[in-house]
Amino acid sequence: MRLTFHLLIILSVDLHHFRLQLSEASVQHLKFAHLGDYKDKIRTSRIIKNGSTRSMVHCAQLCSEIEACVSFFHNKNTRHCSLHDVIFFSPDDGTDSPGMKYYVYDEGDCSFREGFIYSRISKACFSIRSNDGLNNWASSKSFCKLRNFRLATVDSKEKYDYTVATIKQSSRFKGYANYYIGLNDHAKEGKFVWVDGTPAQWTKWEKGRPLKDVKRNCVILAGSRTYNGVFSFVDKRGLDAAFRWICEKVLP
Structure with missing residues (x-):
């Protein structure tokens, strides 16, 4: 044959x-x-x-x-x-x-040489902004957009597991830290969507979250010691709270 x-x-x-x-x-x-x-x-x-x-x-x-x-x-x-x-x-x-x-x-458009992490399973291309200071949600979103990225869409267990494992396995990233992602309910209270408007289906909410608070419109991967470093989803007041963030490059 x-x-x-x-x-x-x-x-x-x-x-x-x-x-x-x-x-x-x-x-x-x-x-x-x-x-x-x-x-x-x-x-x-x-x-x-x-x-x-x-x-x-x-x-x-x-x-x-x-x-x-x-x-x-x-x-x-x-x-x-x-x-x-x-x-x-x-x-x-x-x-x-x-x-x-x-x-x-090394996935060409998503090269680790440029600081990206690429998952062969989920095809996600993320840039973990661990050393760029702290921003509120809007500034984090603008940072990503100016580079033709977007705040990360962590919409599956595979993407979540891979991102969290990468953060925890490298001292280059701040392990006990909070990271803004693209999940929010700015448009309608309680209706969480990703920055591209896609409704949230898979989530990893901390127990008791999200809270019923019209000002808590933005979501973080909560990895700080305050949240026991477990990287669950937590809704925050994004206009006031400054954290690190994760950008995503949308691949063709």
């Missing part, structure tokens, strides 16, 4: 390309780029699978076959390969491991 083969493109440190033939079942064109900051480092959290592989390309192939996998560590000397379901941004969080290199799924 004749098989149709597809290419998996791996970008290494010098951006030379490696070609890998995949079976007909793998119909995706996937890209992994080397994150040089993590040289000789490894993370032992959020592991999907690990073990020994023939090569870095083989390790990348294993990652490509698991939709939740968005990054992997590989050591060409020991052939160690570990697959992960989040992108790590802070090498300071890693442990020493000579010869180890880190590769991240």
Whole structure:
């Protein structure tokens, strides 16, 4: 039987390309780029699978076959390969491991090199604004809009889990903090919609929320210690309260 083969493109440190033939079942064109900051480092959290592989390309192939996998560590000397379901941004969080290199799924228009996180499962492209100071909801919305983004639409368990896991796994982001997202009831009290007008269906409200308060029109992912760091949805007075925020890039 004749098989149709597809290419998996791996970008290494010098951006030379490696070609890998995949079976007909793998119909995706996937890209992994080397994150040089993590040289000789490894993370032992959020592991999907690990073990020994023939090569870095083989390790990348294993990652490509698991939709939740968005990054992997590989050591060409020991052939160690570990697959992960989040992108790590802070090498300071890693442990020493000579010869180890880190590769991240790089979705072109949603590149981790520009600070985005991309989920292969939900296809969400988020930018976690953890180090830009604090803004009220309107200013957070304007910040995103000026860059052709929007406040994040965290409208599924997959998007929620991936975003929260990424925040918690990297010291680059403020773990115990609150982040504005695009959910609001500005137009009609009690009718929460996302910034594009889509009615809220999946939500993660803190127990007892939302409150019946006409001034509480904006929603945060509540990760501060006040809310026990659980990142539930909490309605706030967005004109007054200043927090961090999350932008979303709408992909074609």
